[in-house]
């Protein structure tokens with residue numbers, strides 16, 4: 360069996376590893392491009408409300424959130440946006456770099472939190488994928504605990520991996536600032552606490568998605 364490079368490297372933190380990956384301005388442009396705001400891409404954390412809006416006769420995809428509604432929501436709850444690895448040239452290039460390094464397909468999940476009163480929806484949790492997280496704007500405290508052994512993948516999806524109560528000290532406790540990056544392998548519990556409004560991009564890597572099976576088209580065309 361091939362060794363899992365991400366796992367063997369363990370938890371890592373690098374200061375100013377990827378500066379200028381995504382700014383508030385660039386994120387606003389993404390949100391303003393309404394066809395990108397399809398409800399499959401927009402994940403509202405801790406909010407099961409159903410939203411409805413009217414569309415004009417010209418709308419091709421009526422399931423895209425209007426930008427003003429997204430603005431209202433991100434000022435109150437945490438939202439993350441998925442399938443964003445080609446949202447900008449810089450994110451696409453960085454995704455390519457990660458895919459080349461680890462030999463796994465990746466995506467870009469953009470996290471936005473602008474309300475410091477809300478707690479992280481998952482609390483202390485671990486993921487079933489590895490994650491490389493780049494802080495883009497603002498400051499977020501990250502705590503990471505040692506690996507949970509004997510994870511039963513069959514239990515995935517029923518909340519065994521979220522809102523964990525930790526009885527030991529974290530193995531890493533860092534304040535992430537713009538440009539900083541953290542590598543969190545699967546099954547390592549972590550907690551992100553926003554200290555200021557923040558924008559970050561998380562690149563998930565699954566052990567079951569080799570780039571030699573299929574690769575995203577990472578060509579960035581110019582005309």
Ligand SMILES: [Fe+2]
Pocket residue numbers: 484485486490549
């Ligand atoms: Fe996570």
